[in-house]
Amino acid sequence: MLGASTELLAVRSLGKLLHLEVLSSGLHTTSSLESRIKRVNRHKPFWHIRKLNKAIDEPITEENQIFIQDYIDRKYNGPLREEFTPWAKGEWKEGSRRPGVLAVKIGVHPIWLKNGKQVITTLLQVQDNHVIKYTPRTNFEDSYVGQKFNIASFTGNNNKKSESLTGFVTVGAISTDPQKYTKGYCGLFTDSGVMPKRHLARFPVTDNGVIQPGTPLTAAHFTPGQFVDVYGRTQERGFQGVMKRWGFAGMPATHGTTKSHRRAGHVGSGCDKSRIWPGQKMPGWVGGNYTWMRGLRIWRINYAENVLYVTGTAVQGDVGSVVQVCDTKLNAKKWENLKKENLTSGPRFFPTAYEDQLKELPEEEYYSVVHDFKSPSISLYP
Amino acid sequence: MMACRLTCLAGQGLRRVCSGSVRQFASTSYLRTQQTESEEDRSVNQEQHDLSRRDFRYIFPEFLPDPKPEWRNKVRERLERKDMLQRREQIEIPEFYVGSSLAVTVSDENSPNPNKISRFVGICIDRGGTGLRAWFTLRNVVEGQGVEFMYQMYNPSIVKIEVLRLEQRLDEELYYLRDAPAEYSTVPFDMEAEILPEGSPVPVNDTVVPLNSRPWTRKWERYAMIYSGYSIENPFPTPGKVRRQMRWMAEGNQGWQLQTLKYDLMRDYRNTVPMEEQDQIWEEVGDQLESRDKQMRRVAAKRAFVRPSKRI
Numbered sequence: 007m008l009g010a011s012t013e014l015l016a017v018r019s020l021g022k023l024l025h026l027e028v029l030s031s032g033l034h035t036t037s038s039l040e041s042r043i044k045r046v047n048r049h050k051p052f053w054h055i056r057k058l059n060k061a062i063d064e065p066i067t068e069e070n071q072i073f074i075q076d077y078i079d080r081k082y083n084g085p086l087r088e089e090f091t092p093w094a095k096g097e098w099k100e101g102s103r104r105p106g107v108l109a110v111k112i113g114v115h116p117i118w119l120k121n122g123k124q125v126i127t128t129l130l131q132v133q134d135n136h137v138i139k140y141t142p143r144t145n146f147e148d149s150y151v152g153q154k155f156n157i158a159s160f161t162g163n164n165n166k167k168s169e170s171l172t173g174f175v176t177v178g179a180i181s182t183d184p185q186k187y188t189k190g191y192c193g194l195f196t197d198s199g200v201m202p203k204r205h206l207a208r209f210p211v212t213d214n215g216v217i218q219p220g221t222p223l224t225a226a227h228f229t230p231g232q233f234v235d236v237y238g239r240t241q242e243r244g245f246q247g248v249m250k251r252w253g254f255a256g257m258p259a260t261h262g263t264t265k266s267h268r269r270a271g272h273v274g275s276g277c278d279k280s281r282i283w284p285g286q287k288m289p290g291w292v293g294g295n296y297t298w299m300r301g302l303r304i305w306r307i308n309y310a311e312n313v314l315y316v317t318g319t320a321v322q323g324d325v326g327s328v329v330q331v332c333d334t335k336l337n338a339k340k341w342e343n344l345k346k347e348n349l350t351s352g353p354r355f356f357p358t359a360y361e362d363q364l365k366e367l368p369e370e371e372y373y374s375v376v377h378d379f380k381s382p383s384i385s386l387y388p
Numbered sequence: 389m390m391a392c393r394l395t396c397l398a399g400q401g402l403r404r405v406c407s408g409s410v411r412q413f414a415s416t417s418y419l420r421t422q423q424t425e426s427e428e429d430r431s432v433n434q435e436q437h438d439l440s441r442r443d444f445r446y447i448f449p450e451f452l453p454d455p456k457p458e459w460r461n462k463v464r465e466r467l468e469r470k471d472m473l474q475r476r477e478q479i480e481i482p483e484f485y486v487g488s489s490l491a492v493t494v495s496d497e498n499s500p501n502p503n504k505i506s507r508f509v510g511i512c513i514d515r516g517g518t519g520l521r522a523w524f525t526l527r528n529v530v531e532g533q534g535v536e537f538m539y540q541m542y543n544p545s546i547v548k549i550e551v552l553r554l555e556q557r558l559d560e561e562l563y564y565l566r567d568a569p570a571e572y573s574t575v576p577f578d579m580e581a582e583i584l585p586e587g588s589p590v591p592v593n594d595t596v597v598p599l600n601s602r603p604w605t606r607k608w609e610r611y612a613m614i615y616s617g618y619s620i621e622n623p624f625p626t627p628g629k630v631r632r633q634m635r636w637m638a639e640g641n642q643g644w645q646l647q648t649l650k651y652d653l654m655r656d657y658r659n660t661v662p663m664e665e666q667d668q669i670w671e672e673v674g675d676q677l678e679s680r681d682k683q684m685r686r687v688a689a690k691r692a693f694v695r696p697s698k699r700i
Contacts, residue, residue, distance in 0.1 A: 113464035115471075116520050122495060122545040129464050311463055325459055377544045379474035384544045386495045386504040 046295040053151045055190045078184055082201050095360075096214025098352030100342050101170060104215030105357075106234075106332025107132050107223045108179035108205050114319050117305055118377045122384050127305055127315040130236075130331060135179045135223035136200045140216055141208075142173040172213040177223060178203030179328065207237075207330045215357045225312040226359035228304050228331075231347040231373040233339035234314075236299045238322035238329030243293040252287040297322060301336045305376050310369045347373070441670040442663075444677070447483045449515075450522030450541065451673060452661050468519040469669070473676050475542050480684045481549055487557030487593055488512050489575045490526055492539055493548040505547055508537050509577050513562035517541075527562070529570040552581050555593045558617040567604040568597040568618065583688065610636060610643060 066074070096102070109130035116124050146152040176194075181201035184192045192202050198219035217223075228234065248254045248270040256268045270289075274282040299320060306315035314331065322329060333353070334340065341352045355363055372378055445452055451472065453465045475481075484490060491509040499506040510526030513536070517523045522541040527534065539546065552575070565573045572595070584591075597618045599608060608615075609623040610633070624630045637643035649655065661669075 112461040113459065115464070115468060116540075118544050122497070122543075124540075124543070129467070131463060308467065311467065313463070313467065325461055379471050379478070379544070382478050383547045384495050385547070386497050388504070 048295045055194070056188055057191050059186055059188045074185065082184070082199075093216065093218040096212075096216065096357055098341075098356040099214070101212070102215050102352070102356070103171065103210060103212045104333065104353075105137065105175040105177050105209035105211055105217060105223075106207070106330055107135050107225075107227055108177055108207050108328055109133070109314065109331050110179075111238075111321050111323055111325055111327050111329060112313070113325055115315065117315060118384070119375050120377050120384060121375075122386070125305060125317065126319050127317060128319060128321040130314045130316055130321065130329065132223065132225045132227070132312040132314065132331075133180055134203075135177055136198065136203070137175060137217045137219050137221045137223065138178045138195060138198050138200065138203070138206065139176040139219055140173055141176070143171065145173075168210070170212050171210045173211060173216070174208045175211050175215075175217060176206055176208045178206050180204040205328045209330075209332055217357050221358065221360070223358055224309070224364065225307050225314055226309055226355060226364055226367055227353075228307060228314060229349060229354045230304055230307050230371050230376075232341070232344065232349060232353065233301050233303050233334040233336065234316065234331050235334045235336075236302060236316065236321055236329050236331050237296065238299075238327060239296050240293050240322045241324055245290065246292040247289045248287065251289060251292050254287075301334050301339045304373070306370070306372045308370045309364070309367045438667060438671075441674050442666065444670050444674065445666060446485075448673075448677060450518055451669060452518065452666060454518045455659055455661050465519070466672075469673055471520060472542060473673060475544070476677070476680055478544075479546065479548065481541055482551045482554075482684075484512060484515075484524075484551050484554060485556045485590065486512050486515060486560055486562060487555055488551055489553040489555075489579065490524075491548075491550045491552055491579075492526065492537070492546060494539070495545045495547055507577075508535075509552065509575050509579060510535075510537065511562065511565070511573060511575055513565060514560075527565060527573050529574045532570070534566065534570070534573060550581055552579050554582075554584055555591045557593055558596075559615045561615075562617065563606065564597065564599065564608055564615060564618045567599050567606075567608065569600060572597045586685070609633065611646075614646070 109132050112129045112131045114126060114128050116126050118124050141149075178195070178200065180203055182204045184202045187202050194206075195202050200220060243250070247268050249256050249268050254270060257263045257266050257271065259267055270287070273286055273288070274280075299318075299322065302317045302321075304314050304316055307313070308315075316331075337343065342350055344350060359367075377384060451469060453460060453468075489509065489511055491507060493505055493507045495504060496506045497504060508526060508528070510528035513525050513527045515522070515524035517540075520540075520542045523538055524541065525536055525538045527536045529535070541549075596616070599618050599620055608618065609620055609629070612618075612620060612623065624633055633643070635641065
């Protein structure tokens with residue numbers, strides 16, 4: 007009996023491994039037997055279009071340069087926003103998901119709360135964001151990725167958890183010169199009528215969270231006091247030893263330890279498996295992988311400069327790196343559970359803040375607990 | 389090897405040792421009486437005005453950003469300066485130097501005072517940080533116990549900063565006071581503020597502090613050439629100490645490297661913000677700082693006038 011059950015388990019696990027292998031051969035270059043903890047995500051997905059234009063440097067005459075510039079101006083002076091028939095703007099309800107933004111990490115500031123406590127915050131500036139495209143779920147089957155995987159939707163077959171997600175919204179940040187990019191990449195922006203963007207991100211949304219392509223996104227997309235998740239590429243730390251990479255304890259500095267102060271020590275056992283198992287933690291490259299920082303609070307928003315003040319110094323990347331910022335998925339920090347912050351009825355502007363709403367906003371807004379420098383010194387006088 | 393040795397030097401609190409930028413002598417206070425100017429002289433005066441504002445880097449050193457290029461961003465620095473100016477509108481953050489005696493009143497929830505504030509008086513032994521993270525350390529000896537407090541200049545819990553005695557010392561850091569007799573670190577808590585006449589230069593207090601006998605917190609005999617504010621009676625009492633010093637000063641070692649620091653122009657360059665950017669910063673914040681200072685001076689003058697003199 008025992009033998010049969012273990013056999014069944016073996017078959018099931020083998021099936022899972024095979025499935026993983028099918029996907030991982032496309033998405034990752036690491037072994038499928040690697041543990042979940044050690045899976046690092048460093049490569050761009052295979053379905054990314056080749057971005058940069060590596061055309062041969064031909065000498066172009068001045069006249070032709072002017073002509074090219076003129077053509078670009080005409081092409082990207084797209085149809086006016088008024089000419090687009092405006093899409094319906096959804097209303098928030100529990101479980102809604104809307105796109106996030108792409109922000110640039112510009113530095114770190116302290117801010118102080120009204121009770122005197124200090125909070126170190128990272129400043130994220132929302133630079134030149136526009137919604138580029140909306141890809142409905144039904145289009146997935148006909149897409150390049152859908153056909154390769156033979157899956158009905160991007161959330162996999164028979165995935166009931168994400169049934170409410172109706173599609174992806176692609177957001178772009180920081181307009182650039184189209185001459186630097188390939189035709190295929192520039193073609194992504196023709197529908198929305200915006201200049202090609204340097205960075206792109208996609209966010210899964212529910213039907214009420216869809217935003218019309220061409221809409222600019224600003225820091226007013228968020229509300230002070232809410233929680234966000236930040237996705238970005240971590241700082242490169244190079245080839246690092248086992249203590250920094252995996253948190254090994256090392257060995258004593260003195261007491262007779264011979265040449266083994268920061269080494270791993272034991273790596274494998276004898277007996278049946280007299281070899282080092284695959285997945286053994288060893289020194290290697292650290293950093294440069296894409297990770298999520300979840301549940302960071304927004305303490306303060308500067309609407310004039312489009313800057314978000316977000317908890318902590320641990321936002322991924324160096325100053326100047328681009329990260330994705332979206333509403334958090336953590337249950338305890340979702341909208342419906344934010345009773346203390348009075349945000350149980352969702353974000354202030356859903357799905358985003360539009361022009362007429364932006365005009366009424368002040369220059370800056372703080373979460374109620376934050377000390378405003380314009381107000382006098384904190385007094386704890388009871 | 390060289391690189392790691394230099395970082396060791398930095399760790400010993402010698403970050404300010406470099407050629408030219410150690411301010412050994414006082415400069416005139418930036419406060420000067422307003423003079424009427426003719427239109428022809430205006431352009432010349434403008435230039436002089438801009439040049440005179442370069443002194444602001446000594447009076448408001450935290451307005452200059454950290455020179456490390458990886459951390460610099462114009463938008464963030466601008467937002468930071470705005471916050472700093474707003475805070476300066478609420479509280480007077482006076483001009484002070486290392487060696488001045490200050491009194492700081494802070495909102496403290498653990499204070500026995502019913503108003504929940506506590507006041508500390510001391511000598512400023514060090515100041516640093518840029519932007520909103522600017523800090524300074526006050527030292528005093530209370531009931532025989534040496535006490536140091538590090539304050540964040542822009543922390544809104546600070547209710548008041550008073551300069552009791554504005555003066556400068558021979559060094560930019562006074563950590564050797566920890567190894568000096570207690571009388572050199574003591575500032576009475578009931579000390580009254582000494583107001584200097586407007587426009588006068590900042591006085592230099594050139595006391596040379598005799599250090600206690602060993603053990604010390606740092607190896608002060610090694611840095612006697614760099615710090616002029618202390619004296620050691622017998623720096624190398626044993627032949628062993630002499631040998632150690634010779635080894636430390638030998639070519640390639642730390643002492644020898646210290647002597648080369650004053651010739652290291654690239655190090656100076658890396659540790660300073662370019663003059664053009666400094667001028668831009670003072671252009672941005674200079675007016676507001678000056679007008680704020682004028683306001684404060686008016687308030688202080690009123691107080692000084694009203695206060696009755698105790699002498700007959």
